[in-house]
Amino acid sequence: MNQLLNVGDAARLLRLSPHTLYRWVVEGRVPTVRLGRRLLFDPVALRAWVLDRSRLGSPATGRQSQANSAARPADRGTDPTGASIGAPDEQDATP
Numbered sequence: 001m002n003q004l005l006n007v008g009d010a011a012r013l014l015r016l017s018p019h020t021l022y023r024w025v026v027e028g029r030v031p032t033v034r035l036g037r038r039l040l041f042d043p044v045a046l047r048a049w050v051l052d053r054s055r056l057g058s059p060a061t062g063r064q065s066q067a068n069s070a071a072r073p074a075d076r077g078t079d080p081t082g083a084s085i086g087a088p089d090e091q092d093a094t095p
Helices: 007-014 018-026 043-056 066-071
Strands: 033-035 038-040
Touching: 007 018, 007 043
Parallel strands: none
Antiparallel strands: 033 038
């Protein structure tokens, strides 16, 4: 069995603040191990979780990865030239 990490060590591994990691735990976003009242993390499970998230975008934060968002500019409300999509043009507005 791997040595389990405490919150500080897991936060360093994930390059997060401990506060963010606690919030993600409360929201059920990150795999945890509870031993009594102790909150611990399996480093193998954390690495697998990160790898899974990198394949899917970034569900942990609700944001897409930079590569995924660039591939679908319409999701961001702009076309490839940077013009707004969905906003009416001034010429289209009725008087």
